[in-house]
Amino acid sequence: MDIYLETERLVLRRFTTGDVELLVELDSDLEVMRYLTGQATPRDEIERKVLPGMLAVYARHPGLGTFAAHEKATGEFVGWFGLQPTTAPATLDVGYRLRRQVWGRGYATEGTRALIAKAFTDLGAERxxxxxMAVNTKSRRVMVKSGLRFVRVFHVAFEDPLPGTEHGEVEYAVDRETWSATALGDA
Structure with a gap:
């Protein structure tokens, strides 16, 4: 297993070509996809586009990508966490998608905090x-618990908007200086 990062309860590893079934199961849950596409991702799309796209990021952007997350204690697949490049200099995007069965266990916050720390301590990120979606209150709470701060509401035009799109999208962020001051205060 190509381990990317470990937290107290999670192991994050690179995805492989053999992980199609994990992604199909994850993206088949309509509650998981509620604020993303509102529908299951077709298997052929995962095989032809989603997984190859994830694997390509590893080569193009060393240290970044989307990583399969497993419980340390059981080895159970819980979902994924991502640390992605952006078009802004020294800025990385953090995200996650977790199986509904593990919601409410604090994994989203634990994994997100660990990726933010890695971004600043190992990868040279400045932000x-x-x-x-603005209406996704659970993810917004995770962002705050992870040390991110509300930046703005913005609107994106979608061909087939999801319910709640009219309220906009929200951006949260933290810069290195703010994170460092907070991280030292937590130590």
Whole structure:
């Protein structure tokens, strides 16, 4: 297993070509996809586009990408966490998608905090950002618990908007200086 990062309860590893079933199961849950596409991701799309796209990021952007997350204690697949490049200099985007069965266990916050720390301590980031639909209150709480701060509401035009799109998207972020001051205060 190509381990990317470990937290107290999670192991994050690179995805492989053999992980199609994990992604199909994850993206088949309509509650998981509620604020993303509102529908299941077709298997052929995962095989032809989603997984190859994830694997390509590893080569193009060393140290970044989307990583399969497993419980340390059981090895159970819980979902994924991502740390992605952006078009802004020294800025990385953090995100996650977790199986509904593990919601409410604090994994989203634990994994997100660990990725933010890695972005600043190992990868030279100056800023970490995240976004979600404004109506996605659970993810917004995770962002705050992870040390991100509300930046703005913005609107994106979608051909087939999801319910709640009219309220916009929200951006949260933290810069290195703010994170460092907070991280030292937590130590």
């Amino acid at each position: 970490v950002v995240a976004d979600t």
